[in-house]
Amino acid sequence: MKSFEKPLVRLRGGDSPASCHTHFYSPAPPITHWPPEVAETPEVVVVGAGLSGLTAAYRLRDRQVRVLEAGEAPGGVCLAGEYQGIRYPAGSAYFYYPSTPAWQAWYQELGLDLKDAALAAPTSALFYKGRWFPDCFSQNGLRTLPLAPRELEGLAGFAGDLAALEDQFDLLGAQELPHPEWDAISLAHYLEQVRGFSPEVTRIFTPYCRSCLGGGPEAVSALAAIYFLLSEISPTAASAAFPEGNARLVQALLAALPRPPRVQQTVVQVKPGPDSVQLLVWDRATGDYYRLAAGAVILAVGKFISRRLLTPECGWDPEVFRAFRYSSYLVAALGGAITLAAPGYENWVVGAENFTDFILRPRSAALEGKRVMVLFAPQPPEGRAALLQVRSEDQGRQVLQDLERLFPGTAREVEEVHLFRFGHAQVVPYPGFLTHLKGRLKPRQGRIILAHSDMEGLPSIESAIFQGEQAARLARGVLEGKFEGGQ
Numbered sequence: 001m002k003s004f005e006k007p008l009v010r011l012r013g014g015d016s017p018a019s020c021h022t023h024f025y026s027p028a029p030p031i032t033h034w035p036p037e038v039a040e041t042p043e044v045v046v047v048g049a050g051l052s053g054l055t056a057a058y059r060l061r062d063r064q065v066r067v068l069e070a071g072e073a074p075g076g077v078c079l080a081g082e083y084q085g086i087r088y089p090a091g092s093a094y095f096y097y098p099s100t101p102a103w104q105a106w107y108q109e110l111g112l113d114l115k116d117a118a119l120a121a122p123t124s125a126l127f128y129k130g131r132w133f134p135d136c137f138s139q140n141g142l143r144t145l146p147l148a149p150r151e152l153e154g155l156a157g158f159a160g161d162l163a164a165l166e167d168q169f170d171l172l173g174a175q176e177l178p179h180p181e182w183d184a185i186s187l188a189h190y191l192e193q194v195r196g197f198s199p200e201v202t203r204i205f206t207p208y209c210r211s212c213l214g215g216g217p218e219a220v221s222a223l224a225a226i227y228f229l230l231s232e233i234s235p236t237a238a239s240a241a242f243p244e245g246n247a248r249l250v251q252a253l254l255a256a257l258p259r260p261p262r263v264q265q266t267v268v269q270v271k272p273g274p275d276s277v278q279l280l281v282w283d284r285a286t287g288d289y290y291r292l293a294a295g296a297v298i299l300a301v302g303k304f305i306s307r308r309l310l311t312p313e314c315g316w317d318p319e320v321f322r323a324f325r326y327s328s329y330l331v332a333a334l335g336g337a338i339t340l341a342a343p344g345y346e347n348w349v350v351g352a353e354n355f356t357d358f359i360l361r362p363r364s365a366a367l368e369g370k371r372v373m374v375l376f377a378p379q380p381p382e383g384r385a386a387l388l389q390v391r392s393e394d395q396g397r398q399v400l401q402d403l404e405r406l407f408p409g410t411a412r413e414v415e416e417v418h419l420f421r422f423g424h425a426q427v428v429p430y431p432g433f434l435t436h437l438k439g440r441l442k443p444r445q446g447r448i449i450l451a452h453s454d455m456e457g458l459p460s461i462e463s464a465i466f467q468g469e470q471a472a473r474l475a476r477g478v479l480e481g482k483f484e485g486g487q
């Protein structure tokens, strides 16, 4: 039998900080002079080939669009991995089954068959006090948790109240926040001070919050957490996932684009001109810089990048960008003849130190068959440096030790560990952030448009797609001269 000290640990991917760090974080950034010649004049440049940038490019596919991506492949955090022929999500994994005709049309148009993404129940399960609780966050599932009767009664009331809110609670693109008072406090405060639960109830929601929102219940806005939890508690919402996760959405978008994104192209500066936006781009493959002039630019990158590449004359207040905080993330895919039984698609683990949840591919163990266990290990914002500096072997071992403590024997079945690291994985909706965002961040200044999921303050693929769609509409308006003479 293999010792869990020994499996082969390989760093397989994640984001590509090197090209951005060279320009934006080194003590003497090598941003040089702008070449005098313009290399190309596309109608629109989309910066960043994550889900938001690709959605924008797809919606503008009838125009001349150039997509530039700093990394080695498109997709952003929607990555797929493979172990012995088994495809697995190496980053973003699942989505909510589209409930409106407009959202369903988005999937259909792209040829994404939602039947392939249907998940058998239960989609979520919680490992708590040594036992599995299937369907843990549904109204029925919450009742089964081993808590005092008073807490269970409180949870039933909480779930009932949330289910009743569902129709008035779409935060995507909302001009005003429903229940803004919940954004002023953390989920822990809401649960313990407003609803009177004990800290033990807060603990149950900890892995979910850390994984989905980048911070524990004490660090995230109650409004953001309630919005996410609503999809779990609602009797009508359902999650769905393709075997390789949301990388399938990226592939569908790429297939629909007339021109593939150009990879290893880091946009290092953007400045407005009278009739176009000027971009300075670093070609990582050749080491050369070149200049583009576009009718409109969509910045589908995180605000930690936007604030560094936009010159002051672009019009945004840098203070607004500074309010964005990001968590970092390690995803560890463990391959081997893994026999562990876990009931959910997404399995949340209370009490693990180095990970919060996992997905098994395939869900049931085939006799002697290989499987992949994808462990999600979100890190706090201050964990970024450690994430990037700790040796891969040590990161792999930490996760395996935690796994062995909780599920004895499992780590010994692991033969290979694939690690994926994301330095600025997702925006953290800390208390007050959504309120800050709603009031102050203009998505467009002249010909420059901001996209990216972080614009919604909520890390989800729905935020990314929504933002991509909105950016495409704004870019079209710019090209058609609709905003002339005004902002």
Ligand SMILES: Cc1cc2nc3c(=O)[nH]c(=O)nc-3n(C[C@H](O)[C@H](O)[C@H](O)COP(=O)(O)OP(=O)(O)OC[C@H]3O[C@@H](n4cnc5c(N)ncnc54)[C@H](O)[C@@H]3O)c2cc1C
Residues within 6 Å of the ligand: 015, 016, 020, 047, 048, 049, 050, 051, 052, 053, 068, 069, 070, 071, 074, 075, 076, 077, 078, 090, 091, 092, 093, 094, 095, 246, 265, 266, 267, 268, 300, 301, 302, 305, 309, 329, 331, 422, 425, 426, 452, 453, 454, 458, 459, 460, 461, 462, 463, 464
């Ligand atoms: C590990 C993980 C798991 C997740 N799981 C889920 C999930 O199951 N369900 C869900 O709904 N959400 C999930 N999310 C969140 C969701 O997937 C993301 O919010 C969404 O996919 C982000 O898309 P985006 O286009 O906004 O940004 P990104 O994916 O961040 O794309 C931005 C792109 O811009 C590029 N870029 C950056 N700077 C430059 C530059 N200067 N020049 C050119 N290119 C640049 C980057 O390389 C990147 O490719 C997860 C996130 C992570 C990290």
